[in-house]
Amino acid sequence: MSVVRDVVRWFRRWRRGRARHSGIPYWLMVQGYLVLVPFALLFVITAAVCGARNAYDVMLQIASPGEVGYQWLTVPLSMGGWLIVPGFAGALAGIVVVEVTSNRRGRQADRPGGRARSGEIPRLNWLQYYRHDHDIPDYFALRFAQRHGSDWKLAQDHWEILIERFLTIEAFDRRLGARVVMAQAVSAVAYFLHGLSGKCPECAKVARPNE
Numbered sequence: 668m669s670v671v672r673d674v675v676r677w678f679r680r681w682r683r684g685r686a687r688h689s690g691i692p693y694w695l696m697v698q699g700y701l702v703l704v705p706f707a708l709l710f711v712i713t714a715a716v717c718g719a720r721n722a723y724d725v726m727l728q729i730a731s732p733g734e735v736g737y738q739w740l741t742v743p744l745s746m747g748g749w750l751i752v753p754g755f756a757g758a759l760a761g762i763v764v765v766e767v768t769s770n771r772r773g774r775q776a777d778r779p780g781g782r783a784r785s786g787e788i789p790r791l792n793w794l795q796y797y798r799h800d801h802d803i804p805d806y807f808a809l810r811f812a813q814r815h816g817s818d819w820k821l822a823q824d825h826w827e828i829l830i831e832r833f834l835t836i837e838a839f840d841r842r843l844g845a846r847v848v849m850a851q852a853v854s855a856v857a858y859f860l861h862g863l864s865g866k867c868p869e870c871a872k873v874a875r876p877n878e
């Protein structure tokens with residue numbers, strides 16, 4: 668069960684760090700699924716009614732809706748395929764290139780002793796106990812965890828919320844790339860929290876929920 672919890676936490680961290688991306692990759696992660704999920708559903712229904720081969724051919728304009736029949740399904744699928752598939756394939760290729768090149772370094776950063784910087788929201792315990800090249804105040808992560816009664820999971824949760832809010836509010840120059848944007852957000856939030864006395868802003872919000 669702890670594997671499931673780890674995956675849920677990883678997904679949450681990924682979701683909160685999305686705003687470091689820009690352009691089509693960002694759109695796909697935030698809104699693109701609103702287009703892609705109905706389209707995928709239409710494909711599945713057409714495949715069930717007309718056969719997977721026919722649905723595939725209609726989607727890619729290899730066969731016309733007239734040849735296959737069931738035009739109430741195949742005409743929308745053909746039009747959707749014409750509109751969505753080329754852009755989606757291009758965007759997917761772009762995401763793969765970006766994620767592979769940044770993950771090759773990111774994976775090193777995820778390992779103890781890794782030096783490179785991942786574009787994801789860094790975990791507080793990495794920042795405290797492993798080598799990294801983020802510009803943050805000394806003992807920042809340890810002190811932030813101590814503000815949460817050394818509950819590192821709660822501290823990590825609040826750290827991610829604060830990073831996400833900063834990413835979506837601040838006007839970064841995202842042409843610098845997702846990893847640079849994340850590095851700037853990490854430094855800015857860490858120094859901001861370091862300069863605050865007393866409670867973490869998220870804890871204060873939980874304590875006074877009507878603000």
Ligand SMILES: [Zn+2]
Nearest residue numbers: 789799800801
């Ligand atoms: Zn780092």
Ligand SMILES: [Zn+2]
Nearest residue numbers: 825867869870
């Ligand atoms: Zn907190």
